[in-house]
Amino acid sequence: MDKKEFIQIRRFILKLGKMLHKYGSPSFRLEAYLTEIATYLGVHASFISTPTSLSIVLWSDRHEDEYNHAARMQPGELDMNSLSLTDELANQLLSGEISLVDADKRLNEIDAMPSPYSxxxxxxxxxxxxxxxxxxxxxxxxxxxxxxxxxxxxxxxxxxxxxxxxxxxxxxxxxxxxxxxxxxxxxxxxxxxxxxxxxxxxxxxxxxxxxxxxxxxxxxxxxxxxxxxxxxxxxxxxxxxxxxxxxxxxxxxxxxxxxxxxxxxxxxxxxxxxxxxxxxxxxxxxxxxxxxxxxxxxxxxxxxxxxxxxxxxxxxxxxxxxxxxxxxxxxxxxxxxxxxxxxxxxxxxxxxxxxxxxxxxxxxxxxxxxxxxxxxxxxxxxxxxxxxxxxxxxxxxxxxxxxxxxxx
Structure with a gap:
């Protein structure tokens, strides 16, 4: 895995984790889901999620690249529309229907999406x-x-x-x-x-x-x-x-x-x-x-x-x-x-x-x-x-x- 690909993967996982935290996902489910995504994308990962923080550690097979990130988060609120769309996007990425770059852009669109109800x-x-x-x-x-x-x-x-x-x-x-x-x-x-x-x-x-x-x-x-x-x-x-x-x-x-x-x-x-x-x-x-x-x-x-x-x-x-x-x-x-x-x-x-x-x-x-x-x-x-x-x-x-x- 070259460094450019690792950077793209870590950027996507980091953004995905913050969005799922924002949508009110329980910590044990969020950590398990992000671990599955990281495994599919070919990187090793460790996650610690609390209602007010999210810590992420990513590394490649031989530790050529390592990345640590800790973010102060606000407690999430349940948003089933965005949660569903984010999960669909992750499925499309893992099945090869969409590239990592396009998936990253799509995450931004979902995050800015208003409620479907007035x-x-x-x-x-x-x-x-x-x-x-x-x-x-x-x-x-x-x-x-x-x-x-x-x-x-x-x-x-x-x-x-x-x-x-x-x-x-x-x-x-x-x-x-x-x-x-x-x-x-x-x-x-x-x-x-x-x-x-x-x-x-x-x-x-x-x-x-x-x-x-x-x-x-x-x-x-x-x-x-x-x-x-x-x-x-x-x-x-x-x-x-x-x-x-x-x-x-x-x-x-x-x-x-x-x-x-x-x-x-x-x-x-x-x-x-x-x-x-x-x-x-x-x-x-x-x-x-x-x-x-x-x-x-x-x-x-x-x-x-x-x-x-x-x-x-x-x-x-x-x-x-x-x-x-x-x-x-x-x-x-x-x-x-x-x-x-x-x-x-x-x-x-x-x-x-x-x-x-x-x-x-x-x-x-x-x-x-x-x-x-x-x-x-x-x-x-x-x-x-x-x-x-x-x-x-x-x-x-x-x-x-x-x-x-x-x-x-």
């Missing part, structure tokens, strides 16, 4: 997802509608955070503060009498880091200790910031509009939950920027995960239904990877959203600080821990029964 559609997706989660939490119709309205406020802050570093640093507390204050104002002026804390949780569910907690535990289980620990601590701090902002907003709301008692909503028919799953799956398509050809698979993954978890919970206790849900989801996602030749992450993340216990962690934090249970939840801490462990175990068992075709 800001208006994404705003609707935020409102739809928050209303859907309120349905799954057993809220009444007034609370479901209010959650959708407040979910739009959260999207406005999220959009602003993309353009301002200062707002991005305070996104979680300022969004939850706005939602808490607005919920008190709506309840006071409309005199509906709804469960304010439940509305706040539903409105903030897109920001609640339940998925990050699960990914962090999955990384720890794969012996990516630094990355897993860092991701769990980051998720914990996000949760604290969300709760503090909501607590501050409600405290100010109580001062301005008076103390408001928690009101338990009437239980809606069970079919409303399935409507909620459908609305949530549709909303996540735009939020995760899923490609249109993968949308049916993504929607199916949410129904499979929820159905398996719900029906098995009737026979299994202590949150073990999440194990069945995660196992079914993992098998389906790996089957998708084999049939479509795309990363299993594309559909797995959609299904995990209905399984992750981020909401239960938030509920437990509220019970610990305020002493109030805004929904009936016995042994919330134990159940949250069991669900987290069940999710990780379910995905591991699924990879054994139906091995994935790709590292991603």
């Amino acid at each position: 800001k208006g559609l994404t705003a609707v997706a935020f409102s739809m997802s928050t209303s859907a989660f309120a349905m799954l939490m057993g809220a009444g119709w007034p609370e479901i509608i209010c959650s959708g309205i407040l979910g739009f406020i959260v999207y406005v802050w999220t959009l602003w955070a993309m353009r301002s570093k200062r707002v991005n640093l305070m996104l979680e507390p300022v969004a939850s503060f706005s939602v808490g204050l607005a919920a008190c104002a709506i309840n006071f002026y409309l005199d509906i009498g709804f469960n304010i804390w439940l509305i706040i949780l539903s409105s903030l569910i897109i920001l609640v880091p339940g998925l990050s907690l699960t990914m962090g535990l999955a990384e720890l289980s794969s012996r990516n200790l630094v990355s897993g620990t860092a991701r769990i601590m980051d998720a914990t701090m996000q949760l604290f910031k969300l709760y503090f902002g909501a607590f501050l907003g409600i405290s100010l709301g109580y001062q301005l509009f008076g103390q408001q008692e928690l009101v338990v909503a009437e239980t809606l028919p069970f079919w409303v939950n399935w409507l909620g799953v459908f609305m949530l799956s549709i909303g996540l398509v735009a939020i995760f920027r899923t490609r249109m050809k993968h949308v049916p698979w993504a929607i199916a993954s949410t129904f499979i995960a929820y159905a398996a978890s719900t029906f098995s919970s009737a026979y299994l206790e202590n949150g073990l239904g999440a194990f069945v849900g995660a196992f079914s989801l993992g098998v389906f996602a790996n089957l998708f990877s084999r049939i479509v030749n795309a990363p299993s992450t594309i559909v797995a993340m959609h299904g995990l959203i209905v399984l992750v216990p981020g909401s239960k962690t938030y509920i437990g934090l509220n019970s610990f600080i305020s002493g109030q249970d805004f929904i009936k939840a016995d042994h919330i801490g134990q159940e949250t821990f069991m669900i987290l462990m069940s999710l990780v175990a379910g995905l591991i068992f699924a990879n054994v029964v139906m091995p994935t075709r790709k590292a991603l």
